[in-house]
Amino acid sequence: MSEVIEKATLAKETTPLLANLSTLQKNTALKLMADALIEHKDSIIRANEKDLERGRENGTSTSLLDRLRLNSERIDAMAEGLLQIIDLPDPIGDVLEAFDRPNGLHIKKIRVPLGVIGIIYEARPNVTVDAAGLCLKTGNAVVLRGGSSAISSNERIVAVLHEALSKSDLPADALQLIINTDRSSANEMLKLNGLLDVLIPRGGHSLIQNVVKNATVPVIETGAGICHTFIDASADLSMAISIAINAKVQRPSVCNSMETLLIHQAFADQHLDAIVNALTENNVELHGCPETVKRMPSVIPATKEDWDTEYGDYTLNIKIVNELDEALNHIRAHSTMHSECIVTENSAHAEKFLQQVDAAAVYHNASTRFTDGFEFGFGAEIGISTQKLHARGPMGLPALTSTKYRIYGNGQIRG
Structure with missing residues (x-):
């Protein structure tokens, strides 16, 4: 079994529990995650320096190195993003519509998690924290596949977050990071119907277009910004x-x-x-x-x-x-x-x-x-959707939900 299938399966297995956690349970986990980032700041910066050193050796541009760089202030901002997510209303279970039919059926339309969200992204390790926080708050499991340029940072960040989750009611397996940064792992995620419910690409034009054109898993297109x-x-x-x-x-x-x-x-x-x-x-x-x-x-x-x-x-x-x-x-x-x-x-x-x-x-x-989830008051963001279906613009918590109809009857049958 490949790493991608193994980790997506582990994430999928957590979804029944995730969907039924209380807001308090999820917020407690997010607070533990934020505290852990601050507590382990030095080790995260050391891991990030390995990525920066490789980037400099490979001739990475100054602007891309800036995307990659983590320092004390940026880690503080990542932790603050999690704390802001705690303060935001939990959309799961919200009743969007409620109405009665002439036959006596009572129908409610409510928000529910999407399920397992796969995210393919490039050089910004802050995405690892933003995605984890937003997905877990909305009762979604998440499978992250970052780029090779940030792999040391991402591995350390996820290890820190897993340690925090182990102290909470939220299963650590709900957060998965694909370590294999070969293109084959990203391509494998594109076809993972049945394990992934949606894919969100974040990065440059070529990455996004590869996902949009080749995925059989539903995609929310984000971010190319001219x-x-x-x-x-x-x-x-x-x-x-x-x-x-x-x-x-x-x-x-x-x-x-x-x-x-x-x-x-x-x-x-x-x-x-x-x-x-x-x-x-x-x-x-x-x-x-x-x-x-x-x-x-x-x-x-x-x-x-x-x-x-x-x-x-x-x-x-x-x-x-x-x-x-x-x-x-x-x-x-x-x-x-x-x-x-x-x-x-x-x-x-x-x-x-x-x-x-x-x-x-x-x-x-x-x-x-x-144009940013933090600036719009959404806390962190999962990305900026440039498409028109499902979500558009900075995607905060409501964008990571679907809907379900609950129908209450007392024996009605259709004639």
């Missing part, structure tokens, strides 16, 4: 610069960072040099449309492929557009339906943008970096 910010003619210069810098520079390796900046030509006439200089001062490499390069020769000419590239780094495209509709058309052509922003003082333009842009999160005068 995010745009459009600076309208009426935008405030100070606000535009602040939002653009934050959206690109604050953490460029994540999926809600900006990859293309669209600028209205009237705004560019007055302020393009200020925008370009501010970005350049923040070490951003700029690729531009012909009009941008004509006005600012220091900008690298953008290729056709650049507009469809998720850089995840200090690289940004700039395009000058003649009007709002041109910006909307560009976004329609190149967006991954993740997060899009307009910076404008024109309320009619803002409303048109918010209505017409098809994305999970659409912003007026705020950075796309806010």
Whole structure:
């Protein structure tokens, strides 16, 4: 029996117990997990340093190393995410509808766990904790398959969480980590119908598309983020610069960072040099449309492929557009339906943008970096869904549930 099947089977066997744990039992387990992360912080950091060292030896980019890095503050944040999940309402058992039929049947629609959730992800070890906390709070077992770049960190984190779970009423086998990081283990999970109830991929475009195109297990598609910010003619210069810098520079390796900046030509006439200089001062490499390069020769000419590239780094495209509709058309052509922003003082333009842009999160005068479960008040998140079925946007606790109808009768039969 393969590692994947063995661990998925162990996870599956815990689901009857998980589905019937009380909120208090689940919250107690989450508190033990949070405390354990703090208690074992030093050993987690040591394990993470092994991953970082391998990454440096393999020439991993600075931005990807930042995704991988754990320090005291980030581990504190992981533990805080678990504590926030404790404070959130438990959706399991919520009655969504209740009604009576003319024949006397009483019908309730309630929230129930999905079952066993498989998560395939790459270089961010914080996902290990976020996924464990959200899945266990919702009565789901979880099978994690992280990338090779974070395997030492993930192994140590899961060992710490298992130790905490052993002191709780929640079975430790509900949390499984696949140690084999060969691509074959991920591909095996794609076909694990009957053991996995849903798959959630988190990572780059190629990983997500491999899962979406090849899985027979149901998939919730997440996260490829080619995010745009459009600076309208009426935008405030100070606000535009602040939002653009934050959206690109604050953490460029994540999926809600900006990859293309669209600028209205009237705004560019007055302020393009200020925008370009501010970005350049923040070490951003700029690729531009012909009009941008004509006005600012220091900008690298953008290729056709650049507009469809998720850089995840200090690289940004700039395009000058003649009007709002041109910006909307560009976004329609190149967006991954993740997060899009307009910076404008024109309320009619803002409303048109918010209505017409098809994305999970659409912003007026705020950075796309806010598309995040923590920032939305969901505690941690399992991912950002960019599809339209089941869940969309940052996925907190309710997104990890399904529904069940309970029907109460007194002997009714159908004629």
